[in-house]
Amino acid sequence: MSSDGPIYRTKNYPHPQQQQSSQFYQPTTPSPQSQASNAHEGDYTVPNPQSHNGFFSPQTAFYGSSNQATSSIEFLSNNPFLNVGFNVVEQGMKDMTDKTINMLPNQMKKSLSSIKYYFAVDQTYVIKKLCLILFPFRPRNWSIGYNADEPVPPRVDTNAPDYYIPLMSAITYVLVAGLVLGIQNRFTPEQLGMHATSVLIWNIIEILILSITFYIFNIQSKLRILDLIAYCGYKYVGMITALSSYLITDSLFIYRLALLYISISLSYFLVKCLRLQILPDIGGSQPYNTNGNTRRIYLLLFVVLLQPLFIWYLTQHLIIP
Structure with a gap:
């Protein structure tokens, strides 16, 4: 069959909708790796921090090497x-x-330099001194040794006063008091600060009372203020013992019994230690006076009886009857 005009051949092109559908709906299923890469492609680059020993830590991401x-x-x-x-x-x-x-004044500088003397202790001294405070009834020599008119360090003489035991026992008392309150469901974090502050304040009040008493009685003795601070700090050993007996037994009777024993033992210990420093030396180094001797005895009894009173006052509020 022939015609006069030119012959045009037509080509079958796909419909636009068919072409678009063929582009989006692929018969093949992409792999998970390609999906993860396509999901983040064009947004940002995910950092690949170098892990240490196979683990990733925040330090490697935010800090340098x-x-x-x-x-x-x-x-x-x-x-x-x-x-x-x-x-x-x-x-x-x-x-x-x-x-x-x-x-500073010369006397104050001398006092600051002499504080080192009260911390010259060792483990043997601490054990012996604690046993001496708790069990002082064995007969022994209570005089303090001297070397060239100066008292020997505490690690050499068990009778010498120190600051290590009072300081450590005061800190331990605060912790034991917090433990007692915790067992009774009365503990708050503020209680530790309150007890530490009360320890400091009552120590200052006690030393002021005794210093004023010494001044009023007008008594000259070998006992120094620094020695008096050390002797007054030994009562915390008895307070820890009384509170520990209550913690172990949970008995008010055992607490009172321990408090009674501690009061007697500490009073006996202080009498033996302080009488050689407060009472006059009848041997001849100090003049003997009947009125002065009576005042010294009253002062000694006042110092000794004040310690059990503080032990009872600072521990009774922790015990629930």
Whole structure:
């Protein structure tokens, strides 16, 4: 069959809707790796932190490597300006401390330097002194040893007063008091601060009362204020013993029995220790006076009987009858 005009051949193109549907609906199923990569493609790049020993930690994400930290420390330590500044500050603090000490009175400087004497203890001294406070009824020599008119350190003489046992026993008392309140469901974190403050305040009040009493009685003795602070601090050993007996037995009767024994043992211990320092030396070093001797005995009894009163007052509010 022939025709006069040109012959055009038509090509069958797919419909646009069919082409679009063929692009989105693929017969093949993509792999999970390709789906994860396509999900984040074009949004941001996920960091791939290097883990330490196979684990990822927040430190590796937010902090630099250890090499950077080491280099920073080396830079600070090798910086001459910082070293000069540290030296100036250290020298200034040293000069300020020396000037402050030099401005103090001579008696106060002597007292500050003598505080080291009360901390010269060892483990053997602490064990022996605790046994002596709790069981003082065995006959023994209660005099303090001297070396060139100076008392020997506590680690050499068990009769010498110290500050280590009073300080540690006061801290232990605060912790035991918190434990007692915790067992009774009455503990709050503020209780520890309140008991620590009460320990400090009552110590100051006690020393002030005794110092005023010594001044009123006008008694000159070998007992110093620093020694008196140490002897008054031994009562915390008895307070810990009384509270511990209540914790172990949960019995008010056992607490009162322990309180009675501690009061007697501590009073006996203080009488034996203080009578050689408060009472006059009849051997001849101090003049004997009947009225003065009576005042000294009253003062000794006042110091001794004040300790059981403080032990009862500072522990009875912790016990629920």
